Amino acid sequence: MGKLSTHVLDITKGKPGVGVNVALYAVEEGGKKLLKKAVTNNDGRCDEPLLQGEEVRTGRYELVFGAGDYFAAQGVEVPTPRFVDEVVIAFGIADPAQNYHVPLVVSPWAYSTYRGS
Template structure:
């Protein structure tokens, strides 16, 4: 069975994003269901997979990263309102037997992601 994982890389400092709050939602026809709250560790990763085995289902998901709060906690001076604040990554799981790694590469001015394994 597969698993879902993530990590955060702060490209303004070239280091892991430590202490970033993350929410994971499953998106259904009836709305979003909060599945998990997590905070990144000293390596910018979660201590365990966000989903794995029978909990990883085919479907649509959203990861929401509190990037603006992270940068504020780092003492980064950004104007209000923040340009990058809560980063929402909407993605699909097509094969629950595979591993899906959905990282966030972020600065106060931009972000990107990719599908890793």
């Protein structure tokens, strides 16, 4: 069975984003369902997969990263309201047997993601 994982890279420092709040939601017909909350560790990763084994199901999901709060905690001066605050990455899992890695590369002014494995 597959798994879902993530990590955060702070490109203002060129280092892992440590202490970033992450929330995972399943997007369903009636709205969103919170599946898990985590905080990134010293490597910018969650301590365990967000989903694994039978938890991984075909469907639509959202990862929500507390990027604005992370940069504020780092002492980065940003305007009010923040340009990049909560970063929402909407994605789908088509094959639950595969590994899905959804990283966030972020600064106070931009962000990017890609599908890893």
